[in-house]
Amino acid sequence: EVQLVESGGGLVQPGGSLRLSCAASGFTVSSNYMSWVRQAPGKGLEWVSVIYSGGSTYYADSVKGRFTISRDNSKNTLYLQMNSLRAEDTAVYYCARDGPPTIGAFDIWGQGTMVTVSS
Amino acid sequence: EIVLTQSPGTLSLSPGERATLSCRASQSVSSSYLAWYQQKPGQAPRLLIYGASSRATGIPDRFSGSGSGTDFTLTISRLEPEDFAVYYCQQYGSSPFYTFGQGTKLEIK
Numbered sequence: 001e002v003q004l005v006e007s008g009g010g011l012v013q014p015g016g017s018l019r020l021s022c023a024a025s026g027f028t029v030s031s032n033y034m035s036w037v038r039q040a041p042g043k044g045l046e047w048v049s050v051i052y053s054g055g056s057t058y059y060a061d062s063v064k065g066r067f068t069i070s071r072d073n074s075k076n077t078l079y080l081q082m083n084s085l086r087a088e089d090t091a092v093y094y095c096a097r098d099g100p101p102t103i104g105a106f107d108i109w110g111q112g113t114m115v116t117v118s119s
Numbered sequence: 120e121i122v123l124t125q126s127p128g129t130l131s132l133s134p135g136e137r138a139t140l141s142c143r144a145s146q147s148v149s150s151s152y153l154a155w156y157q158q159k160p161g162q163a164p165r166l167l168i169y170g171a172s173s174r175a176t177g178i179p180d181r182f183s184g185s186g187s188g189t190d191f192t193l194t195i196s197r198l199e200p201e202d203f204a205v206y207y208c209q210q211y212g213s214s215p216f217y218t219f220g221q222g223t224k225l226e227i228k
Binding site (some may be wrong): 035037046047050094098104106110111112 | 219
């Protein structure tokens, strides 16, 4: 079965760090464009970051310089390292697959993991 | 940066009726990269339409997408009770790569 399972969310103080994980099954993470998308409570969807199959990475301006996307091919897992967290980073974080083949749309989503930034 | 504006914000209809949701882009979007999602409370979004008009796997044929350039439409031909949810359009292109509209809530009248 093709699926994504996120973990690593929780409560963190402003300025703190957190690393989210997204374990994939049924397909190979490194062969696809993989993204993180977040949704603040009661709000819409916001794309956060993407890692292309070739390894290039890109970020939304709101997280650039603070978040880092990566993958571990041996574990077939996607990560999001979040540093210098702010209250406005509070959201459910989803990992998602684009395609395949890359269609510019997310066909597989994880169940989401909640990140709360609060003192 | 391309901004996607969805209308209406809320649409109140009854089961069996036809729903028409709009997504307007601030500049031209490649039809190859315009998608629609459905999201129900507490759930992840579900891909309905990609490439402006192609249904994703397992999506009923009452869902259809159309449009080009800056104006796109999601149509649900005959609403079923399970269709009441929030719908988002999304485009893929140059930075910031993936952009979502603010959503349309489809509620039961």
